[in-house]
Amino acid sequence: MNLVIQKYGGTSLGDASKIRRAARRIATEDRPVVVVVSAMGGTTDTMVNLASDLTDAPPARELDLLLSTGEQASAAALAMALHEIGVSARSFSGRDAGITTDGVHGDARIINVDASRVRECVQDGCVPVVTGFQGIAAQSGELTTLSRGGSDTTAVALAAALHADECEILTDVEGVFTADPRHVAEARKMDYLSYGDMAELASSGASVLAHPSVEYASNHRVPVHVRSSATGTCGTWVTSAHSAAPFESERLTAVGVAHQTGQLRCQLDGITPAELSTVTAALADPTLSVDVLEYPPSDKVGSLRFTVKAAHRQQVDWMLAELRAADAFTECHWSGPVGKVSLVGRGFRAHHPRVRPLVLDTLKSHHIGVRDLAVSARRISITCAEHDVLTAVTYLHRTFLAAQRWPSLPRERAVG
Known part of the structure; x- marks a missing residue:
């Protein structure tokens, strides 16, 4: 399907002005778009703190329901902003988007995506705005949340299911750097990375992409483009085309x-x-x-x-x-x-x-x-x-x- 998946992180949806900016960016895209959103910046931490204030051991089911409200709010707000500038849009929950998981509360893994309703929405000329970070347990039908950074995985999974041209991860940095640029002035942006290199960086603490999303992208060969939500410049491409030599190569x-x-x-x-x-x-x-x-x-x-x-x-x-x-x-x-x-x-x-x-x-x-x-x-x-x-x-x-x-x-x- 000739389309692009765009995932907007919490810092890119931090307030009304940023939500409007994201809507304008979506409106200028010259191909069909499916949008995936995280909770507005700080929302998930606020909910976690609320739960901690109420109990030392929150029930996993109830915690999932509480945490999922952040993405639902983002999806509805962005859909409203799109309508305001004349773009037809509709918010989708994880259930609406056909995302099913293994049922593990708080750390679920996506096992299947039936994207038929999302596809129909696109074919009708409407922009689907999908809640990231959540899905429905295949056995119980309960809402479950993915691990932290799970909206990245939602975006990649939808890209795979819809055979999208690419999956854009839009964030507050220009791409993947050789170190955290907030702390290392000499860090430089990389234009390309292999899935293996990105997976290792993610598992070692680089927060620009969640590790399960890289794993999913690698398994389904989804091209991922990490780039800034504030500019139109090229970011970092994570693909199989840039896989390097075998692990035990003598080349350092x-x-x-x-x-x-x-x-x-x-x-x-x-x-x-x-x-x-x-x-x-x-x-x-x-x-x-x-x-x-x-x-x-x-x-x-x-x-x-x-x-x-x-x-x-x-x-x-x-x-x-x-x-x-x-x-x-x-x-x-x-x-x-x-x-x-x-x-x-x-x-x-x-x-x-x-x-x-x-x-x-x-x-x-x-x-x-x-x-x-x-x-x-x-x-x-x-x-x-x-x-x-x-x-x-x-x-x-x-x-x-x-x-x-x-x-x-x-x-x-x-x-x-």
Whole structure:
């Protein structure tokens, strides 16, 4: 279907003037448009705080219903603004748009999209304005919300279902940068990214695109264009056409530096070899945002370190309680909060004996204490004190990305 999906984030719909600006942009499009909206800026946080003021344990069903009101308000408001300038428009809920999910409250995944009603609306010359972040459980028919950033996933899923030419993610930045441009003056916009690189950046803390949306786009080969809602300039294209060399390629490539704060660090001791696979499988639950750490080497046999978002501590504690009851480990130690900084690229695992010292020496020279370091083919992540995070981002970016050429790597040497 010859159309474009346009997703407007909360900062692009922050007040009446911004909603009118979005409406004018939609009106100037020279091809059919399907619009997906987030809640107006700050609305979701306000609702979360309201729920927290009322109860320490809000029922998941009721919390989903409460949080979904933000997107419904945005959709109705934008449809009104379009009508006001002479553009026929109609707001759609997740149910109206045919979005069905697996039914997990608060962290649902889209399993199917029946976009027939949205398609009919477009064919009638009307602009559908669809609520992001929500869908209907396939089994129960209950409203469910996706994880944070779920409006991105809604937009990509509709693009796939409608065979759209592209999915535009319209936001308050000009595209995807090599680091957060609000904190790193040397960060530069990237014109193109592969799905794999974008997925790694998103999972490492880059908030410009939600990780599930990148995963969905990759699976369905949806071209995604991240660009500013305030200008007409080209942003960053995320497509399969720009996939790079295999993960274990000998060529070293740095793509960007991402960071996360509000992380907790946990160490499990007394894990027997027989139970190690059980523990690691439990920690691999995608809803928990767990990242297993490798460095420094444990001074205790059978120890495992990982980080997790502070907001997920209770869920992890429940899971660990079951493992401990089954004698999977003997001791659990929590610490933090800590920050995590990730250098994203390719070829790191193949060259980590030389890359790792450069990362550590860069941070040490700026008095940043590294607590852990983990290496994979696409990423090198370190944990440090939260107050050191932005400094670490700045200097890792300067070392690995500010120059046009990859820095000279030291000769291989042992690192203690």
